Amino acid sequence: MSSKSFLKGAAILAAAGIIVKIMGAFFRIPLGNMIGSEGMGYYQTSYPIYVALLTISTAGIPTAISKLVSEKNAVGDRYGAHRIFKVSFALLFIIGIVTSAILFFGSGMIVKFMKNEGARASMVAIAPALLFVPIMAAFRGYFQGLQDMVPTAISQIIEQFGRTVVGFLLAYYLLNKLNKGLEIAAAGASFGAAAGAITGTLMIILIYYMRRKKILKEIGLRPIQKQEPAGKILTRILYIAIPITIGAAILPIMNMIDATIVMRRLQAIGFSPDEANGLYGQLTGFAAPLINFPQMLTVGLAVSLVPAISEASQRRDMKTVRSTVQMGTRIAVLIGLPAAMGLVILAKPIMILLFPLKPESAIGAAGSLAILGIGVIFLSLVQTFTGILQGLGRPTVPVINLFIGSIFKILATYFLTGIPSLNVKGAAIGTVTAYAIAAILNFFAVKRLTKTKFSVTNFVIKPVIAVSAMSISVLFVYTRFVDVFGNKLTTVVAIGVGALIYGLMLLTTGGITKEDFEMIPGGRKMAKVLGMMGLLRK
Template structure:
C-alpha cells in the first residue's frame, strides 16, 4: 500500500469510527438518562464480565487474521488467504462454543462468587448468546481489514449500533422496566440483537462459494495448515492475554471499587453510583479520541505486516512516525479540553457536573492512553506482541495496587483509582516507546509534533473559555454556550495548525487523490 493510500484509509476509518462511537456515545447518554445511575452501575458490573469471556476468541484471532491475510495478499497467495480465514473461524467457533457451555453450567457460581450479586442472574444469562455471535463477526471483520476492504467491516459496525439502540430504547420506551435489574437485562440483550444483524450483513457480503469450491483447504493434517495455525496462535495468544488482562481489570474494578469505597465510608448505593458515573459516564468521554487511534491501529497492523513480508523497513518507519504525529495532534488538545472544560461538557451531556470533575481528573492520562494505544498497534504489526503484553501487565499491577490500597483510605477515596489509572497509562506508554525505539528510528520533530500543537491547544482553550463566558452571559444556557465555544475552539485549533504549517492541507489533499 502506498503512503497516500495509508493516509486515505486512516481518514476513512476515522470517519467511520466517529459515526460508530457517536452512535454508541449517544446511546450511552440516552440509556443513562432512561434507566438511571443504579441500573447503569449494574450494567457496568455485567458488561466487563462479558468482555472477559469474549476476549478469549475475539481479542487476538481477528488481529491475527488481518495480519496474516495481508501477508498472504502481499505475496499473492489466494489459497493461503482463505486457509487463514477457515482455520480462524474453526478455532474461534470452538473456543466460543466451549465458553458458552462453561458459562451456562457455572452461572450460579459466577453470579454468587465472582460478581457477588445474586440479582445479576438474568443479565449474566443473556450474555451467553452474544459470545459466539461476536466471535464470528469479529473474525470476519479482521478478514476484510486484511484485504483492505474497509466498507463491509465498517458498515457492519454501524448496523450493530443502530439495531442495538433501536431495540433497547424502543423496548424501554414502550415497556418501562419495573426495577434497575430488569433495565440492565434489556441493555445486555441489546448487545446480542445488534451483533446478530452485524453478522448477517458480513455473511451476505462474503462469497462463501469461493471457499466451498476448494474443499482441499479443510485438510487439517497438511503441513501448511498446521503452519498457518501456529502463526495464528503465535500472534493471537499474547494479544489475547494482554486484552484479557485489560478486561479482567475492568471486572475487578467493577467488583473491587464499590467494595473498597464502602471501606472508605461510602454507603452501598453511593459506592455503586460513584462507580457508575466514572465507568459509565466519564470513561466513555475519555475514550472518544480512540476514534482516531483505533483507525490508525486497524490500518497500520496489516500495513506493517505487508511491508515486513517484503522487508521494506523504510516504509515501516515512515508510517509509524506518521501515526505517532497524527496521534499527538489529536491527543494534546483533547487532554487540555477535558482538564479545563470537562465540567461544562459533562453538564451538557449528562446534566451532572460532578461527572465533569471526575473527567477532568482522569483525563490527565489521555495523551499517554492514546500514545500507548498506537505504540502497541505498531509493535503488534511488527510481531512484538509478547513484549507489549508484558509492558501492559506491569502497568496494570500498578493500577491494581492503587485501587486496592488507596481507595479504602478516606484521604484518597475514589481519587486513589485516578492516581492508579494515570500512573499505569504513563508506565505502559513509556515502556512501549522504549521498546519501539529498539527496532526503528523515531523521528517525530519536537517543534512540529509537540510545541506547535501545544501552543495551538492553549490558544484554543483560552478562546473556548472567553467564548463560553460571552454566550453564557447572553443566553444563560450552559448547553448552547458549550456547543458554540467548542465549535469556535475547534476552528481556532485547525486554523492555527494550518498557519503554523503543522498541518499541511495542500499535501494532504494531494496525497489522498
C-alpha cells in the same frame, strides 16, 4: 496479498471500526440519560466480564483462520481452505456454548464476588451474545483469509446497529412502559449485545449463502493437496491463536479485575452497595465514554501508520521511518493535547450538556471526567506508538507495556479508591496512570528502535502555546457568558471558539504543516485551501 489490496482491506476495516466506535459512544449518552448512574452501574458491571470471556474465547482464532485460509488460497486449494473454515466453525461453536453457559449459570456467583448483586440480570441478558459472536468470528476469519473484508465490515456495523437500537429501545420499554425498574432496564440494554450478535451473525451467514454457489463450485474441484486431519488443523489454529489471545486478553482481564476492586473498595470505606454501584456508573457509564471521542481520530492515524512504517522499514529506509514517526507522534500530540485540556476545563459543563436528564449524576461524574481527560493525551500516544511498533514488526512490545501499565492501574485503584475523599476518582487516577506508563515505555521503545530525535520546540513548546491560548479563550467565553446564555449554548460556543483559536495559533506558530494534514483523512483538501489562503507553512 498485494500492497494495494492490503491497504484497501485495512481501510475498509478501519472505516467500519470508526463507525462502530461512533455508534457505541453515542449509544451510552442517551442510555445514561434514561437509566442514570445506578442503571449504568449495573450495565457496566456486566460488560467487562462479557468482554473478558469474549476475548479469551475468540480473540486469536479469527486471525488464525484468516492466516491458514489465505495459505491454502495462495496455492489454489479452495477445498482445503473451506475445510479449515468448517473445523474452526465447530471449535468456535463449542467455545460459544461453554462461555455462554459459564456467564449464564455463573452470573449469581460472579456478582456476589463483585459485591454488586443488582447486576445479575444484566449478566444473564448479555450471555447469549457469547454463543453467537464466535460463530460470526468463524465466518469473518474465513472471508478475511480470502482477502474479502467487506463481509466483516458489514457484519460489524450491523452488529453494532442491532446492539444500540435494540438495547436502547428495550431498556426504554422495560423502564417507562412496564415500570420494571433500573436493574431490569439495564438488563434490556445488555441484551442489546446479544441482539447485535444475532443480527450480525445472520447478516454474515446471508452473505455466505449469497456466495455459496461460487464457493461450492470452487471447493467441488478435486483437492490439489493431501488434506490434513481435523486434529492437526485444530492444533495449527490454537498454535497461532493462543499467543494472540494472551496479548489481547490482558486489558479486558485487567478491566474485569478493576471493576471488582472498585466495587469492593467503595463498600469497604462505608458506601452501601447501591451507592457504590451509582459511583461506578458515574465513572464508567458517564465519564469514561467521553474519552473515546478523540480516539476516533487517533485510531485512523494509527492504522495509516502501520503500512507506512512497515513499507519504509522493509526497504531499510530509516530516514523515511524517522520522519513518519515524528509526523505521526506530532499529530497525536496535536489531537490529544487540546482534547485533554478541553475535557479538564469544561468537565462539568460538558457533563451537564450531554446528560441534562440526570443532572446529579452528571455533576457527580464531572470530577472523574476531569481526571480521565488528562489521560487522553497519553491514550493518543499509546495508540500512535502501537501503530508505529506494529509497523516495525514489534507488535508484542506495546502489549507488554500496556500490561505493565495495567499492573500499576490495579495497584493505584486499590489504594486510591480506598481513600474516602477520592473514592471512585481513585480509579480514574489509576486509569490515567496506566496510559501514562504505557505511553512513556512505548516512547522509549520507539526512540530506541528508530533512533528518532524529537524536537522540544515542535513537540512541546508550540503545542503548549496553542493549547494555552485555547484554554484561556475557552475559560473567558464560558465564565463571561454562561449566566447570560445558559450552559448549553455557552459550552458549545466555548468549544467552537477554543477550536478556532487553537487552529489559528498552530498555523501562526508553524505547529502544523502541510505534511501533517496529509496524514489525516481528508487533510489534502484542507491543506490546499489553507495554502491558498496563505495560512499553511510547507
